[in-house]
Amino acid sequence: MKKxxxxxxxxxIQxxxxxxxxxxxxxxVVYSLEKxxxxxxxxxxxxxxxxxxxxTRNQIKRYIRQAVFELSDLLAPGNDYVIIARKPAAEMDFFEVKKSLTHVFKVGKVLKKR
Structure with missing residues (x-):
């Protein structure tokens, strides 16, 4: 991800x-702040x-970054997102992380329709 x-x-973040x-x-858990x-x-x-x-922590962060990269065209621009991983994320593979993040973004209504 670019700086x-x-x-x-x-x-x-606060x-x-x-x-x-x-x-x-x-x-x-995802916090979304409009800018x-x-x-x-x-x-x-x-x-x-x-x-x-x-x-384990670095692997989870890599999975999250890649999932967000693949969902980047569907995410609403002009927002800051702070993503906090919970304990069950440690046993997930990349595809489960991406599916879970997609679900969270849909719950928050920040994901655009395809």
């Missing part, structure tokens, strides 16, 4: 938590140490 497509600063909408399923002056969407990731060791 301008990431939410990295703690201040920006703003998404406080002012944004949240939607979730068993595997992921009117932004022409693209940005993604922030959070995977807790409770989920597993560094290898």
């Amino acid at each position: 301008e497509l990431r939410v990295k600063k703690n201040k920006e 703003e998404a938590f406080q002012k944004g909408q949240s939607f979730a399923n068993r595997q992921f 009117a002056d932004q022409d693209y969407f940005r993604i922030g990731l959070s995977v807790s140490k409770k989920i597993g060791n560094a290898v």
